[in-house]
Amino acid sequence: MEKQRKSFSRKTIWIIVVAAIIVVGAGVSAAVLLNLNPKQQYFSAELESWNSMKEAAENRYGDELDWTEEIKESPNESTLELSAEYNDPSGFDSMGIQEIVNSSTITLKNSLDPTNKEMALDLSANFSGITIEDIRFYLTSEKMMASLPFLDKFLQVKESELGGMLHELDPANFTGEEEIDFDSFFNQSMLSEEDMEHLQDTYLKMIYDELPEDAFTSEDEAVDVNGETLDSTKITLDLSEEQLKNIIEKVLTTAETDEKLKEIIQQQSSFSYPSDDVSQMLEDFDAGIAEAKKALNEAKIPNGLTSTLWVNDDLVVKRDFTIELGPSESELAEFTLAGTQLLQEENQNFDYTLGVNDGTMDNMVNLTGDLSWQDNMADDQIKISTSDMELVFTGTEELNDGTRDFDRTFSFVDQTSASTFELNWDGVSTYEQDQMNAEHNLSFVSEGMNESIFQLSINTDAKIVKSLDIDTDSMEVVDLGTMSAEEIDAYIQEEFTPQLQQWMMQFMGAGF
Numbered sequence: 001m002e003k004q005r006k007s008f009s010r011k012t013i014w015i016i017v018v019a020a021i022i023v024v025g026a027g028v029s030a031a032v033l034l035n036l037n038p039k040q041q042y043f044s045a046e047l048e049s050w051n052s053m054k055e056a057a058e059n060r061y062g063d064e065l066d067w068t069e070e071i072k073e074s075p076n077e078s079t080l081e082l083s084a085e086y087n088d089p090s091g092f093d094s095m096g097i098q099e100i101v102n103s104s105t106i107t108l109k110n111s112l113d114p115t116n117k118e119m120a121l122d123l124s125a126n127f128s129g130i131t132i133e134d135i136r137f138y139l140t141s142e143k144m145m146a147s148l149p150f151l152d153k154f155l156q157v158k159e160s161e162l163g164g165m166l167h168e169l170d171p172a173n174f175t176g177e178e179e180i181d182f183d184s185f186f187n188q189s190m191l192s193e194e195d196m197e198h199l200q201d202t203y204l205k206m207i208y209d210e211l212p213e214d215a216f217t218s219e220d221e222a223v224d225v226n227g228e229t230l231d232s233t234k235i236t237l238d239l240s241e242e243q244l245k246n247i248i249e250k251v252l253t254t255a256e257t258d259e260k261l262k263e264i265i266q267q268q269s270s271f272s273y274p275s276d277d278v279s280q281m282l283e284d285f286d287a288g289i290a291e292a293k294k295a296l297n298e299a300k301i302p303n304g305l306t307s308t309l310w311v312n313d314d315l316v317v318k319r320d321f322t323i324e325l326g327p328s329e330s331e332l333a334e335f336t337l338a339g340t341q342l343l344q345e346e347n348q349n350f351d352y353t354l355g356v357n358d359g360t361m362d363n364m365v366n367l368t369g370d371l372s373w374q375d376n377m378a379d380d381q382i383k384i385s386t387s388d389m390e391l392v393f394t395g396t397e398e399l400n401d402g403t404r405d406f407d408r409t410f411s412f413v414d415q416t417s418a419s420t421f422e423l424n425w426d427g428v429s430t431y432e433q434d435q436m437n438a439e440h441n442l443s444f445v446s447e448g449m450n451e452s453i454f455q456l457s458i459n460t461d462a463k464i465v466k467s468l469d470i471d472t473d474s475m476e477v478v479d480l481g482t483m484s485a486e487e488i489d490a491y492i493q494e495e496f497t498p499q500l501q502q503w504m505m506q507f508m509g510a511g512f
Helices: 010-025 027-034 041-071 097-102 159-169 182-186 193-210 241-256 259-269 275-298 485-508
Strands: 076-086 104-113 118-127 130-140 143-147 153-158 216-225 228-239 305-312 315-325 333-343 347-357 362-374 377-385 389-400 403-414 419-431 435-446 454-464 476-479
Touching: 041 228, 041 305, 041 315, 041 333, 041 362, 041 419, 041 454, 076 097, 097 104, 130 182, 153 159, 159 485, 193 241, 193 259, 216 305, 216 315, 216 333, 228 241, 228 315, 241 275, 259 275
Parallel strands: 153 476
Antiparallel strands: 076 104, 076 454, 104 118, 118 130, 130 143, 143 153, 216 228, 228 305, 305 315, 315 333, 333 347, 347 362, 362 377, 377 389, 389 403, 403 419, 419 435, 435 454
């Protein structure tokens, strides 16, 4: 009888692979914290390369990055206006869609105070001379409120009442115990300094210490990069199967009992998911760790892990990463990352190939880039390609007295059908210390559609303000969170719907 084939779940394989990659990259941050050296040339080169790319981005987009940091802490207001231009390719527009689109605008005003945790959205629109306004939404850390142009009262739900209201409206899918943290909408940072410090101290430092000194070797070697021959130091990290398993096992065991890590996962997940989904994610996390530990024990990694860097002037210029693993010797999958990069002050070039080969399929993804920033002018191209598709970004920019003119194109080619889709994005933006404005124009090109058929314009103005002017006291409040399903039903039937119908009557004569 044929022996049953072992198998890893996709989730388990990626937990192990990601853990292995973390092992390789752990010293990047650890080197900063510990200021260690010589095992550490390897990680120092990774760190310097990261800092070089970061510095290049800051040199190019310093004003934009400063503005992003400013609005994380200061009250600010922004106005976004959408408009479009449509030219019917047939020349026959019997429905009048072209006229409606070309004479319509949608305006969204957003006010945010991240410190006091207040936010207001004000939506208005104009469709062929018909104005719709006074659609407002307010949010604080305790409650959310909405007003509509046909209502004479605010609709309100408090954070503490939301779960109960959802249960009243849909008891089959909500228990009433659901919690949605309104605070999470105001958190502008993905990870706090405290959380980052915990991850560095608990995992990166541990991994760094666990990596044996004798796993690293170095030698001098000339290498060809982007048409240049460079003298480099070749540094190789070579971990045996046992060494790699021991380190990953320690990472997983630490994570399994790390309550702080679970708090971080819960906090980050609460930005996007309901509390029940977050609870399930934490359960899946525990199960996934246990599954990964069991799979790791059974896994075959015959050649261990090999990661080689070629370093010139303290920067990585070439890398080659390989790991082969599977549930048995006959079911191995090889993961590879190989390529070159040349990071200079004005130009950055890279050419990498990511490969996954499990014996039945050999999947390759190629990433190339040629970025240039000279004399406040940019000329960029980035391409991602596989055997059946190609995604290309090209862009030019010019920065003059704080104003950036840009012209960018995203092209997608489906090799199997030879079809092409293109998004053109051009515009101008200005960022100052306390205000910004930008104009964006988007057009689409595909088979049977040229850029003149449909164009979307997005204009944005924003400024820093001392405080927000939010009016929530001018009307009475309907507190939906305290009402039963029957009371909500009665409100909709007796007040909401009649006022909506009366409001809509004013548009009937305008052709709606």
